[in-house]
Amino acid sequence: MSFTPAQRAFTPAETITRAARATAPGISPRTRADRGRDVVVRRLYDKAKRLGTWDPAGIVFERDIRDWRRLSAEEQSLLLWVTSLFVDGEEAVTRDLLPLAEVLVHEGRLDDELFLTAWLWEEGKHADLFHRFDEHVLVGEPSLRAYRTAPGTQLLDHELPSAMNALYTDPLPTAQTRALVTYCLCVEGVLAEMGHRIYHELLEPRDLMPGLRQGLSLVRRDESRHVAFGMHVMTRLRRADSECREVALAQVAALRPLFEGLMGQLAYALQGGVPWGLAGALDKPLERLERRLDRIDRVAQTD
Numbered sequence: 001m002s003f004t005p006a007q008r009a010f011t012p013a014e015t016i017t018r019a020a021r022a023t024a025p026g027i028s029p030r031t032r033a034d035r036g037r038d039v040v041v042r043r044l045y046d047k048a049k050r051l052g053t054w055d056p057a058g059i060v061f062e063r064d065i066r067d068w069r070r071l072s073a074e075e076q077s078l079l080l081w082v083t084s085l086f087v088d089g090e091e092a093v094t095r096d097l098l099p100l101a102e103v104l105v106h107e108g109r110l111d112d113e114l115f116l117t118a119w120l121w122e123e124g125k126h127a128d129l130f131h132r133f134d135e136h137v138l139v140g141e142p143s144l145r146a147y148r149t150a151p152g153t154q155l156l157d158h159e160l161p162s163a164m165n166a167l168y169t170d171p172l173p174t175a176q177t178r179a180l181v182t183y184c185l186c187v188e189g190v191l192a193e194m195g196h197r198i199y200h201e202l203l204e205p206r207d208l209m210p211g212l213r214q215g216l217s218l219v220r221r222d223e224s225r226h227v228a229f230g231m232h233v234m235t236r237l238r239r240a241d242s243e244c245r246e247v248a249l250a251q252v253a254a255l256r257p258l259f260e261g262l263m264g265q266l267a268y269a270l271q272g273g274v275p276w277g278l279a280g281a282l283d284k285p286l287e288r289l290e291r292r293l294d295r296i297d298r299v300a301q302t303d
Contacts, residue, residue, distance in 0.1 A: 040232050041111040044225050048118035052225075054218050056129040061136040061211040068137050068209070075202060076141075081265070082198045083130060084144035085152050089187060089195075090127035092156040097123060099167040100179060106171060115229060122222045129215045137212070151261030159255060160187055173241040177234055181251040184230025185289055188223050190259055193285035196220060198266070201281075231292055238300035248293060259286070 071079065097120050104112040134144060163182040166175050199216055203209050238244045263282045 038109065038111040038232075041109075041115050041229065044229055044232075045111060045115045045118060047225055048115065048122070048222075052118055052122050052222055054125070056125055056132055056215065059129065059132070059211050059215050061133060061209075064133070064137045064209040064211045070208065071202075078198065078266075079202060080138070080141060080144060081147045081149075082195045083133065083138070084147035085156075085191065085195055085262075087127070087130045087134065087144055088148065088152065088156050089191060090123060090130055092160055093183065093187060094120065094123040094127050096161050096164040096183065099164045100176075100183075103167050103171040103176060112233070119226055119229070122226075126219050126222065129219065133212055133215070137209075149262070149265055151258040151265070155187065155191065155255065155258045159258070163251075173237040173244050174247045177237050177244040177247045178251050180230045180234050180237075181248050182255065184227050184234075185292055186252070186255050186259075188226050188230075189292070190282070190285040190289055191262075192220075192223055193288065194259070194262070194281050197281045197284070227292075231296055235296050235300045238296055245297060248296070252289065252293070256286075 068076070097116070101113070101116045101120070104116060138144075160182055163179045167179055196216060199212070203213055234244070234248065259282055266281060
């Protein structure tokens with residue numbers, strides 16, 4: 001069994017030019033003199049400086065190359081599929097982070113701006129890691145583009161850039177909430193956590209591919225900061241506009257069918273003889289998503 005590519009071609013979302021951006025009522029640039037500091041974001045930035053300095057070029061894939069040959073055809077097919085999601089996903093989140101940076105600069109939030117510089121750098125390193133794995137280990141295998149499927153393409157090539165690029169013309173709290181739910185809670189949350197679960201179940205019990213597993217642990221550490229930042233900003237937005245709660249719930253509901261589509265593809269793969277307990281691979285990421293939304297509401301109402 002192997003995954004088949006989506007039937008339609010990739011169509012990039014139209015980029016809204018910076019010149020078209022309008023200044024929304026109630027949001028105005030701050031001067032350096034009145035920029036407030038955010039202790040939560042400052043702590044995340046300090047962690048990024050300490051922990052985010054790893055180099056994808058320093059990860060050795062020598063044993064990974066040998067381990068790849070030990071996998072069955074079904075296992076290789078599933079690994080190629082999930083790796084294609086990570087390659088596309090890391091490229092997408094690197095590219096689509098810029099509109100949020102524009103909004104935060106406009107609002108004059110210094111600590112947010114500093115954290116975004118580390119965040120963007122880290123996403124670029126994640127993309128670099130998976131490309132290096134592809135170039136060193138997957139030599140001779142079909143192009144990862146052949147493993148693209150419709151739900152992943154819709155999420156990463158359409159839903160994510162649409163939500164993020166909307167910030168160029170609508171930087172209000174509701175639009176920022178929609179963008180952060182899509183980027184932090186769904187792509188870096190649900191999608192990435194599902195992928196990490198698949199990698200873990202495939203590789204960890206047999207101690208396979210130590211280079212890839214090392215890289216994945218570093219990626220997860222970075223992504224935990226990104227999700228924490230997104231939750232913190234969403235809490236801030238929720239305090240500013242109570243409508244943000246309904247916007248967040250609506251966006252989760254709109255994206256959920258795409259994750260269920262991906263899960264259906266995984267279930268099909270498991271029928272091909274891949275012997276892992278992955279039937280509930282989406283359950284825990286979705287449960288964490290619900291807990292994160294509840295925490296945002298709870299903190300926004302109590303602080």
